[in-house]
Amino acid sequence: MKKIGRVELTSNSPFAVQSTCMYSAQLLDHFQNPRNTGDLSDPDAAAQIENPACGDVLRLTLKTSGNRVSQAAFKAKGCVPSIACGSALTELVLGKTLDQARGLTREDVIAGVGSLPQASNHAAQLAIDVLNAALNQLKR
Numbered sequence: 395m396k397k398i399g400r401v402e403l404t405s406n407s408p409f410a411v412q413s414t415c416m417y418s419a420q421l422l423d424h425f426q427n428p429r430n431t432g433d434l435s436d437p438d439a440a441a442q443i444e445n446p447a448c449g450d451v452l453r454l455t456l457k458t459s460g461n462r463v464s465q466a467a468f469k470a471k472g473c474v475p476s477i478a479c480g481s482a483l484t485e486l487v488l489g490k491t492l493d494q495a496r497g498l499t500r501e502d503v504i505a506g507v508g509s510l511p512q513a514s515n516h517a518a519q520l521a522i523d524v525l526n527a528a529l530n531q532l533k534r
């Protein structure tokens with residue numbers, strides 16, 4: 395059998411692929427272990443937005459207590475970054491006042507997933523869009 399010069403696998407770990415993956419470890423963690431999934435029953439606000447670019451659908455339900463977001467849950471259908479951004483979004487808004495939640499930006503969502511490839515910016519935008527759609531249903 396002929397030996398193949400320098401081609402060798404550096405690791406047998408099934409996770410080896412992820413180290414060279416375009417997504418950050420934090421993003422993959424949100425994707426693999428999404429936080430606050432589902433639909434809140436009897437929410438104070440519920441919004442669903444579809445991104446026509448790649449067909450991602452993100453749904454967000456919120457419950458408020460006083461002037462704060464007391465519960466948040468999301469459902470997503472779409473690419474890996476969209477699901478990760480939905481998960482990060484729920485962590486970002488939980489416990490925030492409505493004004494603080496209104497002040498969240500795409501950059502906050504990106505920071506929540508560690509980093510985001512340029513080509514996946516739509517996922518963070520979708521998260522902010524669905525957040526604003528939900529917040530718009532709440533009185534100031």
Ligand SMILES: [Zn+2]
Binds near residue numbers: 450516517
């Ligand atoms: Zn997408």
